[in-house]
Amino acid sequence: xxxxxxxxxxxxxxxxxxxxxxxxxxxxxxxxxxxxxxxxxxxxxxxxxxxxxxxxxxxxxxxxxxxxxxxxxxxxxxxxxxxxxxxxxxxxxxxxxxxxxxxxxxxxxxxxxxxxxxxxxxxxxxxxxxxxxxxxxxxxxxxxxxxxxxxxxxxxxxxxxxxxxxxxxxxxxxxxxxxxxxxxxxxxxxxxxxxxxxxxxxxxxxxxxxxxxxxxxxxxxxx
Amino acid sequence: xxxxxxxxxxxxxxxxxxxxxxxxxxxxxxxxxxxxxxxxxxxxxxxxxxxxxxxxxxxxxxxxxxxxxxxxxxxxxxxxxxxxxxxxxxxxxxxxxxxxxxxxxxxxxxxxxxxxxxxxxxxxxxxxxxxxxxxxxxxxxxxxxxxxxxxxxxxxxxxxxxxxxxxxxxxxxxxxxxxxxxxxxxxxxxxxxxxxxxxxxxxxxxxxxxxxxxxxxxxxxxxxxxxxxxxxxxxxxxxxxxxxxxxxxxxxxxxxxxxxxxxxxxxxxxxxxxxxxxxxxxxxxxxxxxxxxxxxxxxxxxxxxxxxxxxxxxxxxxxxxxxxxxxxxxxxxxxxxxxxxxxxxxxxxxxxxxxxxxxxxxxxxxxxxxxxxxxxxxxxxxxxxxxxxxxxxxx
Numbered sequence: 001x002x003x004x005x006x007x008x009x010x011x012x013x014x015x016x017x018x019x020x021x022x023x024x025x026x027x028x029x030x031x032x033x034x035x036x037x038x039x040x041x042x043x044x045x046x047x048x049x050x051x052x053x054x055x056x057x058x059x060x061x062x063x064x065x066x067x068x069x070x071x072x073x074x075x076x077x078x079x080x081x082x083x084x085x086x087x088x089x090x091x092x093x094x095x096x097x098x099x100x101x102x103x104x105x106x107x108x109x110x111x112x113x114x115x116x117x118x119x120x121x122x123x124x125x126x127x128x129x130x131x132x133x134x135x136x137x138x139x140x141x142x143x144x145x146x147x148x149x150x151x152x153x154x155x156x157x158x159x160x161x162x163x164x165x166x167x168x169x170x171x172x173x174x175x176x177x178x179x180x181x182x183x184x185x186x187x188x189x190x191x192x193x194x195x196x197x198x199x200x201x202x203x204x205x206x207x208x209x210x211x212x213x214x215x216x217x218x219x220x221x222x223x
Numbered sequence: 224x225x226x227x228x229x230x231x232x233x234x235x236x237x238x239x240x241x242x243x244x245x246x247x248x249x250x251x252x253x254x255x256x257x258x259x260x261x262x263x264x265x266x267x268x269x270x271x272x273x274x275x276x277x278x279x280x281x282x283x284x285x286x287x288x289x290x291x292x293x294x295x296x297x298x299x300x301x302x303x304x305x306x307x308x309x310x311x312x313x314x315x316x317x318x319x320x321x322x323x324x325x326x327x328x329x330x331x332x333x334x335x336x337x338x339x340x341x342x343x344x345x346x347x348x349x350x351x352x353x354x355x356x357x358x359x360x361x362x363x364x365x366x367x368x369x370x371x372x373x374x375x376x377x378x379x380x381x382x383x384x385x386x387x388x389x390x391x392x393x394x395x396x397x398x399x400x401x402x403x404x405x406x407x408x409x410x411x412x413x414x415x416x417x418x419x420x421x422x423x424x425x426x427x428x429x430x431x432x433x434x435x436x437x438x439x440x441x442x443x444x445x446x447x448x449x450x451x452x453x454x455x456x457x458x459x460x461x462x463x464x465x466x467x468x469x470x471x472x473x474x475x476x477x478x479x480x481x482x483x484x485x486x487x488x489x490x491x492x493x494x495x496x497x498x499x500x501x502x503x504x505x506x507x508x509x510x511x512x513x514x515x516x517x518x519x520x521x522x523x524x525x526x527x528x529x530x531x532x533x534x535x536x537x538x539x540x541x542x543x544x545x546x547x548x549x550x551x552x553x554x555x556x557x558x559x560x561x562x563x564x565x566x567x568x569x570x571x572x573x574x575x576x577x578x579x580x581x582x583x584x585x586x587x588x589x590x591x592x593x594x595x596x597x598x599x600x601x602x603x604x605x606x607x608x609x610x611x612x613x614x615x616x617x618x
Contacts, residue, residue, distance in 0.1 A: 009598065012394070012611045019391045019612035020595040036274040036390075036613040037295050219261065220254040223511050 002027040104143050105167060111139060137194035140172050144198045148205060169202055225555055228294040229328070233269050236323035237292055241267060243341050244316050246354050246454055247307055250287030256515055260306070263287050272300055274613040276390050277562045277585060280304060292320065299324070309458035310541050310559060310572075311444045315339055316454070318546060325553050337545040349452065357457040361449045361495070362502045369493075369500040372462065372533045375438035378427050380588040382568050389586040390613040391594050392558060395606050397543075397580035403604045407478050411573070412540040413485060415582070416441065417478030419538055419571060420465050422596040424472055439463040439481070440534040440567075445498075448491050459497045461488040462534065474600070537561050537570035544576040551577045560585050569593060 002011045004018035004025050011018060011025055013036065018025050115131030172195050206213055241248040248267075249260040265286040272295035280291055280302070289304040290313075299321065303313040315338075322338040334340050343349055397411070404414035416439055423437050445451065445459045463484040469476055487493070504510055510518075541559045559574035560583045568587040573580060584594045598608055 010607070010609045012609045015612050015614055017614055019389070019610055019614055020591060020598055022591065036611075037272055219252075219259055221256065222254060222259065223256050223508075 104146055108139050108143050112136060133191055137172065137191035137198070140169075141194040141198045144201050148201060166202075169199060172198065224297045224299065225553055227297050228299055228324075230269055230294060232327045233292070233294060233299065233320075233324055234267070235327055236320050237267050237269060239323045239341065240316060240319040243319055243339055243344060244454060245350075247288075247290060247316055249289065249307070250282070251289060251306070253515060256511060256513070257518075258515065260289075267292070269294060271295060272298065274390075275386060276388055276613060277302060277560060278386050290316075305456060307456070308454055309444070309456045310442065310539060310561075311446065311458070312454045312456065314541060314544065314557075314559070314574075318544065321554065322547065322550075325550070330549075330553055332547045332549055335547050337547055352452040353454045355453050356455060357445070357449060357451040357453040358498055358502050359505075360453075361445075361451070361498055362506070363495055363499065364506075366492070366495045366499050368503065369496040372438075374435055374532045375462075375535045376423075376428060376433050376435040377532075377566065378423065378535060378568060378588070378593070379431070380568060380590055382565055382587040383589060387587075388563060389588075389591065390560065390583065391586065391591065392581055392583045392611050393598055393601070393608040394556065394611070395580050395582070395601065395608045397575040397578050399606045400580050400601075403606060407475060409478050409482060411575075411580070412441070412538075413478055413481045415540065415571075415573060416463055416481035416538055417474055418597050418600050419536060420463070420477035420480055421472070421474050421600065422593050423535060424465070424467055424477070426593055426596055428467060436464045436466045437535045438533060439465075440537045442537075442539045443489065443494070445494060448489075448494055459494050459501075461485065532566065534567050537563065537567060537572075539570075539572045541572065541574040544574060546576070555579070556581055558583055563587050571597075 002025055003009070004011060004021060004023060006018065006021045006023040009018055009020045016024065016026075112131060112135070115135050119131045245262075246260075248263055250263040252259055252261050263286070265288075267288055268286060269292045272293040280289065282289075285291055289307050291300075291302045293300045293302075299317075301313065301317045301320065303316075307313070308316065318338050322332065322334065325332055400411055400414070404411050407414055407417070409417065419439060420437060428437060440460055440462055442458045442460045445457050446453065449457075451457055461484055463481045465477065465480040513521075539559070539561055544557045546554065554576070556579040557574050557576040558581045559572045561570040561572045563570040563585045565587060570585050571582065572585075573582045575581075582597075584591075584597075586594065598610065601608060
């Protein structure tokens with residue numbers, strides 16, 4: 001047994017400092033039953049945060065220089081915007097306590113914001129937004145297929161995915177309502193097909209897993 | 224333990240215990256109005272211990288489980304999120320894991336009723352009681368609410384900025400400790416509570432001449448008072464208060480502060496008032512229909528201003544742990560620790576097994592003179608103590 005020379009505390013583990021008075025102790029360890037592992041700091045998140053900040057800054061600078069070099073300044077803002085969003089997305093994914101569907105949802109939002117900014121800054125004819133007419137329904141359908149695919153290979157039905165899909169579908173419906181109220185001209189066949197398929201998949205999923213959905217709704221909205 | 228832990232057996236033991244304790248086999252989910260616990264279908268894991276004790280649980284790494292089971296050499300650790308259970312309930316779960324682990328190692332232990340057995344799962348009444356919320360069950364609307372509490376004296380010390388906490392443990396004989404406590408006509412809890420009050424007075428209170436009282440937060444196992452068999456959280460508490468108004472402040476005076484509070488507060492009526500204070504908001508329909516995100520904001524603000532301001536320090540004595548006969552051949556001792564935070568930077572907890580009493584301090588303070596004072600006071604009474612820590616010298 002080792003004794004602290006200052007406060008005469010009997011110390012049983014392999015510490016180098018007296019836990020009571022913090023003076024230095026030495027001697028042979030006789031009782032190994034109460035030792036603790038050696039310190040190692042787990043503070044990876046700070047490191048990730050720093051790395052992504054660095055990556056964001058460097059990639060933004062590189063894109064701005066490249067765009068100026070090829071004289072396509074119009075595209076610079078969407079590019080910078082996209083890189084920043086992508087970094088936020090990657091960082092958020094690393095920091096996650098989230099499941100795959102929430103990550104897909106977040107990615108969709110960032111992707112659509114990028115295409116919208118691209119439309120806004122690059123297109124000359126701003127009456128026809130490509131992102132909304134073509135890309136949004138395709139993204140919606142692709143995301144939905146991904147979510148269903150992941151829930152199938154994981155062999156679990158994640159209710160949170162349903163909520164995320166619901167958000168996607170709702171935003172799709174909202175878009176169609178706005179477009180429909182203006183003119184039929186803005187409706188395009190590929191987008192209508194994609195959107196209809198998305199709604200069909202969603203409803204099928206709900207019907208197939210209706211028991212789980214109702215149970216989960218009961219739990220989630222329990223007062 | 225008396226031998227090194229074999230992780231593969233520990234995982235199996237954990238799986239068996241989770242079958243017996245379904246309230247631990249859960250994950251937390253967000254509802255629209257409340258968080259709720261749902262069955263966790265994933266396989267539990269055990270991991271190597273890190274000497275950063277009592278950090279927040281990384282749910283993703285932990286597969287959603289609200290407890291972590293870790294091991295290092297011959298020690299098994301269980302850290303539990305308080306929403307699952309309190310110290311007593313958690314210890315039942317831990318005892319079950321230890322018992323199952325020893326049985327998987329062919330220790331030949333026979334359960335004499337000290338550990339909750341898997342066969343009890345067939346007893347529907349027992350299981351229903353174990354998973355019931357005793358706070359709601361014992362809530363009475365016609366009792367008075369507990370009086371609002373004043374802000375407590377705060378120990379003002381430099382604290383670690385990282386999430387590091389010092390863990391300092393003292394091992395002593397429970398028979399000797401009991402004998403000394405009896406000399407003051409007190410229980411072990413009252414005696415140790417008195418020592419803590421004296422230490423705070425001599426080291427901090429005397430110097431800053433505060434008018435705020437020193438309040439020691441002591442959890443109380445409410446199961447004994449309400450005949451509850453619930454495994455879920457059912458802990459109430461008393462706050463021993465000392466304003467040090469007497470001319471002479473010595474150990475006896477401080478023990479008397481604790482004894483008086485215990486006498487006044489440890490009655491069924493007072494505890495029912497505590498239950499009402501805890502539960503009455505939950506019962507109000509107007510508050511229940513408030514969406515979760517608003518509840519979260521309100522609770523966080525409330526905790527910031529009131530949460531820990533009414534405690535100076537935390538102290539809990541879990542009592543004597545009973546294991547099946549012959550366990551002492553495999554188990555050397557049990558430890559029990561409570562978390563601390565920046566506002567209540569030190570906590571103390573004790574537990575006894577097989578005549579070994581272990582007093583554990585979790586401290587965020589860089590200076591350990593409070594712990595030192597307490598150990599010296601115990602030492603002066605003639606009790607020999609052996610100390611161990613997670614401090615390796617680098618901090």
